[in-house]
Amino acid sequence: MKRMAIFLLLAGALMVALATAAEAGPKTIRLKFASYFPTAAKQSKLLEEFCAEVGQRTNGKVKIDFFGGGSLLKATKVYDGVVQGIADIGFSHIEYTRGRFPVTEIVDLPHGYPSAWVASHVANDFYRKFKPKEWAKVHVLWFNTCPPNQLILAKKAVYKLEDLRGLTVRGPGRVGELLKALGATPKPVPMNEVYEAMARGVVDGCMTPIETLKAFRLAEVAKYVTLCWEAANIYTFYVVMNKEVWDGLPPEVQKLLEKVSGEFEERAALVWNRVDFIGLKAGKEKGVKFIPLPPEEMKRWKEAVSPMTQSYLKELQRAGFNKAELEGMVSFIKDRIQYWTKKQIEYGIKSVTGPEAIRVK
DSSP: OHHHHHHHHHHHHHHHHHHHHHHHOSOOEEEEEEEOSOTTSHHHHHHHHHHHHHHHHTTTSEEEEEEOTTSSSOGGGHHHHHHHTSOSEEEEEGGGGTTSSTTGGGGGSOSOOOOHHHHHHHHHHHHHHHOOGGGTTEEEEEEEEOOOOEEEESSOOOOSGGGGTTOEEEOOHHHHHHHHHHTOEEEOOOGGGHHHHHHTTSSSEEEEOTTHHHHTOGGGTOOEEEEOGGGOOOOEEEEEEEHHHHHTSOHHHHHHHHHHHHHHHHHHHHHHHHHHHHHHHHHHHTTOEEEEOOHHHHHHHHHHHTHHHHHHHHHHHHTTOOHHHHHHHHHHHHHHHHHHHHHHHHHTOOBSSSSGGGBOO
16 A cells, blocks of 8 residues: 555656646757847848747747847957857957957958958858868857948048048058058047047048948948948958857757858848948938049059058968968968859849949949
């Protein structure tokens, strides 16, 4: 009788435990995604779609909460915030932490990128080819780049190099070096503070893509845009994940995240390509004047910034990097720009800047 009572007691406990487990279901994996971009921007909407897509394809097993507009981490703190576990996934660009990604910064130099689509493919090819050790503390999901930077100015029109003298222009990292080469004085203002800085005259303008005329409302405070893409550089953006969190995910979730990331790598390249048209439209609606540089003047700008690449390679050599390997990286970038430019023309992907075959005026 006593044994029967014990048996019934154990059976009852087991049934309660099974019922509780069945009711609870599989444990949800909750992740935090930090971005500094304005939540209304197309880029932020794309990142939110990524979060939703992962949730849908995992049947709710993975839930990614998106924190845009710098609400969780500011632009300069995203990478460290991901490494430290404040966020599980983060989106920012490498020029906010100059020197942290010295090899990848080669990608940002003025190589003559015609569009965001081309530059984004080159950036991902570069990472897969060389796997810089500087990314070892995180798991890279994908890279993308902005369109080539243009000179956006509040009050003064710039038609030639001499017009840049005496101007203070927002430009962090390598963009600052480029502005110095062109004759301006750079100031590393965070992007979400540029509107106020231009409105108050703290800076005379910024070196950013045309899309910022809409995404950051710069069309409201700018009067002129000098189109100098052949002599400009780009910002390489990253989407990275905390390494320990990644390593702790089930293999099937890792596989799914890699697949979705691959899809959004291409979608991001296309979105960054399209947003320049949105910025162009916003600028025209506000009466912003777009100033294309004549071929001879563009040549002067290119010559002014051309020493930047070799100067930076020498800097890396002094830090212990191999000269031949560095030069091979630059050669690889140039080759991939040609390859992807041909592909862009072949696929009929339009862009605001670039060769005439892929340019819409």
